[in-house]
Amino acid sequence: MKPRPAYRVFRVVALTFVVLSLLAPLLWMIAASFKTNVDIYDPGKALSFSPTMGNYAKVLQQANYVEFIVNSLWVAFAATVASLILGLPAAYSMSRFNMKKSALVVLMARVIPGVSLLVPWYYVFSNLKMVGGFGVLIISHMFVSLPLVVYIMMGYFDSLPEELEEAGLVDGLTHIGAFRRVILPLSVPGIATSGILSFIFSWNNFMFALVLSDADTKTLPVAIFDFVGYASIDWGGLMAASTVVTLPIMLIALFVQKYVVSGLTAGATKG
Amino acid sequence: MTERRDDVRRRSIFGTSLAVVVAMGLSACGGGGDDGGASKTVRVTLANHVWTENIKQALPEFEKQTGLKVEITQLGEDQLSDQYNVKLNAGSSDIDVMMYRPLQEGRLFAKNTYLADLSAQVKSNTWDFSDFQAGPVEATTYEGKPVGVPIITEQEVLYYRKDLLAKAGLSAPPKTLDELKAAAAKVKAAEPDVAGFVARTGKSAAVTQFSSFLYSFGGDFADSSGKAAVNSDAAKQAYAYYGGLIKDSGPANVSTDMGWPEAMAIFTQGKAAFYTEANSLYKNATDPAKSKVSDQVGVAPFPAGPTGSKPYNIPSWALGINSSSENTSNAWKFIEWATSKEQTLAQQKSGVPGARSSVWSNPEGTSSFPKDLVEAIAASTKAGVGHDRPLVVKVAEAREIVGQPIVDAITGKDAAAAADTANAAFQKFLDDEAK
Numbered sequence: 001m002k003p004r005p006a007y008r009v010f011r012v013v014a015l016t017f018v019v020l021s022l023l024a025p026l027l028w029m030i031a032a033s034f035k036t037n038v039d040i041y042d043p044g045k046a047l048s049f050s051p052t053m054g055n056y057a058k059v060l061q062q063a064n065y066v067e068f069i070v071n072s073l074w075v076a077f078a079a080t081v082a083s084l085i086l087g088l089p090a091a092y093s094m095s096r097f098n099m100k101k102s103a104l105v106v107l108m109a110r111v112i113p114g115v116s117l118l119v120p121w122y123y124v125f126s127n128l129k130m131v132g133g134f135g136v137l138i139i140s141h142m143f144v145s146l147p148l149v150v151y152i153m154m155g156y157f158d159s160l161p162e163e164l165e166e167a168g169l170v171d172g173l174t175h176i177g178a179f180r181r182v183i184l185p186l187s188v189p190g191i192a193t194s195g196i197l198s199f200i201f202s203w204n205n206f207m208f209a210l211v212l213s214d215a216d217t218k219t220l221p222v223a224i225f226d227f228v229g230y231a232s233i234d235w236g237g238l239m240a241a242s243t244v245v246t247l248p249i250m251l252i253a254l255f256v257q258k259y260v261v262s263g264l265t266a267g268a269t270k271g
Numbered sequence: 272m273t274e275r276r277d278d279v280r281r282r283s284i285f286g287t288s289l290a291v292v293v294a295m296g297l298s299a300c301g302g303g304g305d306d307g308g309a310s311k312t313v314r315v316t317l318a319n320h321v322w323t324e325n326i327k328q329a330l331p332e333f334e335k336q337t338g339l340k341v342e343i344t345q346l347g348e349d350q351l352s353d354q355y356n357v358k359l360n361a362g363s364s365d366i367d368v369m370m371y372r373p374l375q376e377g378r379l380f381a382k383n384t385y386l387a388d389l390s391a392q393v394k395s396n397t398w399d400f401s402d403f404q405a406g407p408v409e410a411t412t413y414e415g416k417p418v419g420v421p422i423i424t425e426q427e428v429l430y431y432r433k434d435l436l437a438k439a440g441l442s443a444p445p446k447t448l449d450e451l452k453a454a455a456a457k458v459k460a461a462e463p464d465v466a467g468f469v470a471r472t473g474k475s476a477a478v479t480q481f482s483s484f485l486y487s488f489g490g491d492f493a494d495s496s497g498k499a500a501v502n503s504d505a506a507k508q509a510y511a512y513y514g515g516l517i518k519d520s521g522p523a524n525v526s527t528d529m530g531w532p533e534a535m536a537i538f539t540q541g542k543a544a545f546y547t548e549a550n551s552l553y554k555n556a557t558d559p560a561k562s563k564v565s566d567q568v569g570v571a572p573f574p575a576g577p578t579g580s581k582p583y584n585i586p587s588w589a590l591g592i593n594s595s596s597e598n599t600s601n602a603w604k605f606i607e608w609a610t611s612k613e614q615t616l617a618q619q620k621s622g623v624p625g626a627r628s629s630v631w632s633n634p635e636g637t638s639s640f641p642k643d644l645v646e647a648i649a650a651s652t653k654a655g656v657g658h659d660r661p662l663v664v665k666v667a668e669a670r671e672i673v674g675q676p677i678v679d680a681i682t683g684k685d686a687a688a689a690a691d692t693a694n695a696a697f698q699k700f701l702d703d704e705a706k
Contacts, residue, residue, distance in 0.1 A: 225319070230319060230320045230551075
């Protein structure tokens with residue numbers, strides 16, 4: 001049955017509205033990154049302006065952004081991988097052995113506001129002489145991404161039928177072997193989802209990096225604030241830097257999304 | 272049973288050693304820190320500011336002279352504040368020299384003993400502490416002891432548009448607040464698209480720029496005995512004047528959430544004739560890369576109210592030494608150099624107003640400023656008031672309280688009633704803080 005024309009019109013209008021309102025700030029940011037500071041404030045030049053590459057030149061050459069990008073990538077990547085290595089077995093055992101209380105403890109870590117941990121963390125890590133290094137950034141980001149991984153994967157493992165592992169055990173696998181050879185390959189979509197969420201969190205995290213990083217380990221969200229001065233704000237540079245921060249994560253998300261979908265359709269228990 | 276216990280122990284030993292290995296591995300990739308103790312490296316935390324850029328450029332000269340190494344961490348003002356609150360609270364010795372805002376957080380830092388007492392250091396002869404202006408020094412003194420050295424000063428001035436004044440038939444910028452009101456109305460009548468007057472409107476942001484109006488009407492946030500005074504007759508008039516001016520001659524549908532970036536944008540886009548703001552922002556108005564009206568901007572001294580022209584004259588930034596620093600003598604060497612007459616002169620030549628009188632009286636020291644700005648600054652430093660916000664520990668909270676009547680006046684509510692409410696709240700705040 002074909003949908004009624006009125007419904008189709010409504011659908012187009014509603015979709016356009018949602019898409020425009022979601023994309024407008026993003027488009028404004030990208031447009032502003034090609035404008036001079038005078039033009040950014042001029043509503044008359046919202047759409048028609050003579051583009052400049054000056055802001056990007058500033059971001060990539062003067063402001064040393066390549067280094068901050070490498071820092072951010074490394075911290076986000078390491079925190080995500082470490083969270084997956086620790087989180088996947090943890091989630092698996094919590095799901096299979098019904099460890100409700102342990103799961104609750106892990107969740108507590110997400111409930112505590114991160115800002116309340118900054119002072120104790122700083123104290124502990126500065127006594128360990130770790131402040132300013134990558135290690136402390138990776139550990140602090142894991143504090144948030146590990147529970148994320150555990151919770152997403154617990155739900156995912158719950159949905160996988162136990163019969164699959166039992167079949168593996170009957171064929172002579174150990175529990176760990178079954179986890180590694182049977183469960184993990186089936187969990188790729190879940191791993192991708194929790195991995196990308198953990199990566200995005202780490203990439204965007206500002207608070208932990210602000211206090212625990214130093215000039216050499218500064219990550220992108222902290223570096224962006226270099227464009228905000230006491231008596232001057234370089235909006236063009238700020239917008240170009242924000243675009244540089246946003247683009248990689250959008251590309252990664254698009255790429256992994258495809259992967260997630262293909263993982264979903266290639267399920268093992270069809271029929 | 273025994274078997275099982277062994278098993279547990281073995282596992283826990285394995286777990287512990289794994290944790291140790293991980294921790295060691297991670298700390299190994301942490302930035303090693305300086306090996307030579309606290310001696311040769313001075314760690315300096317600075318705000319994003321033109322001053323900081325200048326210091327960074329001049330730094331090699333200092334490093335060569337002294338053989339010290341200076342490590343600079345640079346952050347935006349709020350991020351800087353957050354970082355101090357975490358690091359200094361934890362008693363960190365990672366910071367030796369700190370750039371801070373004496374009026375915004377100076378009292379808090381001094382009360383929490385984050386700032387080292389500099390009484391002994393400032394006696395240095397060649398450096399000449401007596402050369403610093405009295406107002407700014409007062410703001411960096413806590414309980415009679417100097418805890419900071421002012422580096423950048425700030426006064427409130429009146430920015431105006433020469434072309435719009437000429438069009439409205441005005442030959443000179445207004446000298447009094449009454450004239451300002453009339454002139455703003457005149458411009459708005461002559462050019463309906465252009466606001467006669469613009470200024471900060473955000474509850475907290477506006478407080479500092481409103482303070483000069485308050486003083487010029489004869490008021491202050493607190494009276495000489497430390498009691499809340501924001502409902503005095505003078506204060507009520509000042510609130511009504513400031514709010515009324517923006518309501519009647521300000522931009523149409525004005526937002527009550529504007530800080531300097533928004534208000535300055537209206538001015539630099541050519542949409543307002545008068546604008547009262549800190550002189551430290553003048554480059555935003557006169558730089559053609561940021562302002563459409565750069566060639567038409569004039570600067571005048573703050574207009575006189577019933578008790579004369581009383582703009583604030585404050586140190587917006589100062590340098591202090593972290594009291595937990597293990598490197599105070601080298602930290603002081605850095606401060607001594609960065610606030611020396613030569614450095615202050617060099618800073619001032621690049622447009623950063625300093626706190627040393629000798630540099631202001633030196634013609635070279637004012638050569639780079641527009642002529643009218645120098646005159647406006649000279650007038651402000653003469654009669655200026657040494658604070659631009661309530662002198663309390665919890666400044667942010669106090670600003671919210673005393674700023675509310677500004678917003679109420681702009682939106683056309685009864686300013687006097689709002690001032691009474693604010694005064695009661697402010698008195699309670701002061702009582703709480705005194706406990």
